[in-house]
Amino acid sequence: MALTPSDLELITELKQRLDARFLVDDRNLRYYRLMQRVEQLGMAIPPEMRRFLVVANWPRVVVRTIAGRQKVRAMILPGEETVDPTLRAIWDANNLSAHTKMYRRDKLIYGRGFISVGANERDRRLPIIRVESPREVEAMVDSRTEQMTAAARFYGKDKTGQGPTNVTLYVPGRTSWVAKNADGRWYEVDRDEHGEPIPLVMGLNERLSGGFHGESELTDIIGLTDSVARSLTNLQFAQEAHGIPGIWATGVAQGDFVDANGEPLSQFEAYYDVIKMLSNKDAKWGQFTPADLKNFETALNIYGKQAAVSYGFPARYFGITTSNPPAEGAIRADENDLVNYVEDKNEAEGMELGWMGALALRFATGTWVDGNRVRVDYFDPGTPTFAQRADALTKMRSVGGISREGMWDELGWSEARKAKERQYLEEEAEAARTDPTLDRIAEGLLNAGAGLGE
Incomplete structure (x- = not known):
């Protein structure tokens, strides 16, 4: 078309x-x-x-x-x-x-x-x-x-x-x-x-x-x-x-820098062997200051x-x-x-x-x-730390300034994570209704933790 x-x-x-x-x-x-x-x-x-x-x-x-x-x-x-x-x-x-x-x-x-x-x-x-x-x-x-x-x-x-x-x-x-x-x-x-x-x-x-x-x-x-x-x-x-650092030498000749077979040494070998190679008693060497x-x-x-x-x-x-x-x-x-x-x-x-x-x-x-x-x-x-967030949210929660769901939002939890937490809380509440001893155990653990804090 x-x-x-x-x-x-x-x-x-x-x-x-x-x-x-x-x-x-x-x-x-x-x-x-x-x-x-x-x-x-x-x-x-x-x-x-x-x-x-x-x-x-x-x-x-x-x-x-x-x-x-x-x-x-x-x-x-x-x-x-x-x-x-x-x-x-x-x-x-x-x-x-x-x-x-x-x-x-x-x-x-x-x-x-x-x-x-x-x-x-x-x-x-x-x-x-x-x-x-x-x-x-x-x-x-x-x-x-x-x-x-x-x-x-x-x-x-x-x-x-x-x-x-x-x-x-x-x-x-x-x-x-x-x-x-x-x-x-x-x-x-x-x-x-x-x-x-x-x-x-x-x-x-x-x-x-x-x-x-x-x-x-x-x-x-x-x-x-x-x-x-x-x-x-x-x-x-x-x-x-x-x-x-560079090295300087006086009283030496090119022929001094040879190996045992009389072959010339490479510049790298001559550089590091200069101290050992100087046989002339009047020869001197020194080192330049590096940059x-x-x-x-x-x-x-x-x-x-x-x-x-x-x-x-x-x-x-x-x-x-x-x-x-x-x-x-x-x-x-x-x-x-x-x-x-x-x-x-x-x-x-x-x-x-x-x-x-x-x-x-x-x-x-x-x-x-x-x-x-x-x-x-x-x-x-x-980039707040988890401790900073949790402490601030706990204080707000204690005075009724934020809801439980609001705390989860501020902590950055996803919807899937919040749904799982709701399920956990429902299971805990159901378990507490069927077995009251769990509440007493939890209360004892909290009291023990408070005692250790003191």
């Missing part, structure tokens, strides 16, 4: 937009994967030293640190306070605990991420949710309504490795599957007239007003990564050239501190440590900026995943969620 001129124009424009991002996307991915090419190694490093290039993968540290603290606790419908079982089933069926990690990494590396929602032919109650590669998807958004007006996914390659050969075109109310024929023209293979908004969610990292464009989280770290690479490569060069490499450590610490300032990370994330490990309270204080930063990320991502949840429920139930919003709760992005 031939495509309409407007569809062809959309595909062309979206492909041009995607191609315009290629170089920047490729650079960011190379830095994340430690495959970048450092263009300028500095004046002190000869060109042949490029093969000894040493790179610290700080871009991956940035992405892992932020994404690793973003953990979804529950998806809750408007007006409810507990996790929705339908959303939980959809989440588990699509393995979204793992897939949302890919989504976050995409946003942090490329500045944008995409999630698609589609019908499941095998089980309508569990729609298919997938993370789409930002390097394959491009979208248009109406700036007034903030609704997606068109999107396309480009994929597939021919026998010669050229592509794309296929396009999935999204417009409001319709999804078209498009392929390229033998003469290089696009034609429609199939379509789905679903009458719904585009079933695609786009997330943007560090979006500014005035447009729908994201920014890679690696922007601030790329220059510092190159600087660190130069320092580390210089350090390696200095170790080779000046780290081992002090402390300045490289100072330079690396400067770069690490600058990286920590740029992202609000504790300096230890970039290799700056102290001899004494920080105490629990110091860790929380040191991570304050990082925690606030991750909470901002969670707030933006929560809106994106909320829209994804609303789309998924639409596919599963045929009805829209009230307000098309699903609330997404996250675990605390900080």
